[in-house]
Amino acid sequence: MQVAAVTDKDRLSQSLNQIKASASSLFQGEFVANVETINVSGVTYYRLKLGAYQEQANAAADCDKLKQRQINCIVSHYTQQPLK
Numbered sequence: 001m002q003v004a005a006v007t008d009k010d011r012l013s014q015s016l017n018q019i020k021a022s023a024s025s026l027f028q029g030e031f032v033a034n035v036e037t038i039n040v041s042g043v044t045y046y047r048l049k050l051g052a053y054q055e056q057a058n059a060a061a062d063c064d065k066l067k068q069r070q071i072n073c074i075v076s077h078y079t080q081q082p083l084k
Helices: 011-022 056-068
Strands: 002-006 033-040 043-050
Touching: 002 011, 011 043
Parallel strands: none
Antiparallel strands: 002 043, 033 043
16 A cells, blocks of 8 residues: 655655554554655656555555545555665
8 A cells, every 4th residue: 555655765754654643543563664666757756655465455444544534545566675
């Protein structure tokens, strides 16, 4: 599930912290945070992705919970590049 896309890689941790603060009840226990790097028209974007879902429906349900808290997200493919 993608929750942010930024052009400054250093903003990823800040974005994650803001999301966790806005929806702290959804971040109980362990979760996976990954980054996907993509180039669009010569601009590098870093996509912050959460979770390693077995079922797309589960990712969609969590995305809906984030949207209820005014946090934008989309269900996308899994990327295994841990956010450091």
